[in-house]
Amino acid sequence: MTNSVRVRFAPSPTGYPHVGNIRTALFNWLFARHSGGTFIVRVEDTDVARKVEGAVEAILDGLRWLGLDWDEGPYYQSQRLELYHEAAQRLVSQGDAYYCYCSPQRLEEMRAEQVRRKQPPGYDRRCRDLTEKERAEKEAEGITPVVRFKTPLSGQTRFNDLIWGEVVFENDTIDDFVLLKSDGYPTYHLANVVDDHLMEITHVLRAEEWLSSTPRHRLLYQALGFEPPQFAHLPMILGADRAKLSKRHGAVSITEYREQGYLPEAMVNFLALLGWSLDDKTEILPQPELISSFSLERVSRTAAILNRDKLNWMNGVYIRSLSLEDFTQRALPFLDSGLPAEVKRPLSIDYIRRIMPLIQERARTLAEVAELAQFFFVDQLDYAPGLLIGKGMNQKSASQALETAKQRLEPLEVFDAESLEVVLRPLAEELGLKTGQLFGALRVAVTGRTAAPPLFQTMSVLGRERCLRRIEAALDRLRQGGR
């Protein structure tokens, strides 16, 4: 198959893998998997100054976590420098590029002047038509030049973006951009075009911020005699204030989402729906459905804001869909790191297995599991004594209720949910209380909170001794509170 799809995810290791980049990777991956094509990872490490240690691993980890497996790469542009040099050289000898000896200072001053005069900033092309003699003089001064592209001074560059339709740019608005920097590294523009050609990329799916650069790339393809790929620019993901995503928007790195207990499957589903939709109602689309239904035609053109509430909801949906064992295994590390230090380690897996059914349907993130289950593990419960006294009750009736309950529970041999219900439900009526009142007092006594999993199941897991001890402690609190 000569015409099969080849796409790439081309991150630059200048920082953490934020959700916008990851969403771009996802769309590339979905597009490749949908069409039976090839997904390639290429690290664009051409900016030596901004390179961040460990960034590549973080990016690759993020992809692996989400299950975005790649078929080729990762390739590193820093290891392919000759290729870019050759291309630049060829462009120079063809007359499509030239050496520029302007100093950074001169460029900066020039730009400042242009801005001051409210003119469009851009290189003034001083070195575009240097004579051999002038060039030789500059070389003699020991200046290492950059290579600039000789952008056509007139005409238009147009292309048909798969998502945005036909886009037209006037060539005279594009300046002579740099292809090769003086440190020998290529700029994004050169490296990107050379590699996309060499790697036979058929579709370039990248963020919208590249739309304005695309005419430069088209011009380069043309000058190099390469067949350009199809372009599809993806809408951006913005922060809640509609500004470009940055650290102050909270979690922006995909690794943070993992740490906060989001499931990769939920993350994939959620991210896929940021800028893409199947129809007017389908929200839950697990990976296989995503792959089979993904299409560029249904990618939207408007920037999206990441809605945490909806992510939380969706993560809850995925958590509930897990098998109990799977959920337990995934929750384990979060329990281990989230439970107070005083709780003895290693945690008992058997005990945890009995707790998790009560937690699974209530957790929206794995990180919440530790908090939701904490009272199952700690020795001392910490709560305000007033919580023991429910609506329509007072200290006396609360004490009496707990005291009586304690007496009835003590002789119980079987301490399962059913037996507990048989004993406690009638007790409420006997005490002249509503079930909510009795159970509420017991719930607080036994869990320290007013919202918890169902009482009988909870008590059953806690066990008779622990329940009795906690009820005793609650009675103590009530007595102290009354002094």
Next chain:
RNA sequence: GGCGCAUUCGUCUAGUGGCUUAGGACACCUCCCUCUCAAGGAGGAGAUCACCGGUUCGAAUCCGGUAUGCGCUACCA
């Protein structure tokens, strides 16, 4: 400043000239279920489809202008 692009409930979105009194989801509110919470069920509120003008028998959908926002305008990607 120049160039490019966008604009439907708070947010994600459906919608490509009549099927639309603009549909769904999250969040919010009410009710049901119920020992609390969660989940689930039933309802509700929430969008003059940015604005102005035009084309048309008919426009969220087509055209023009304005506003706002975003992106690019680096020897960053």
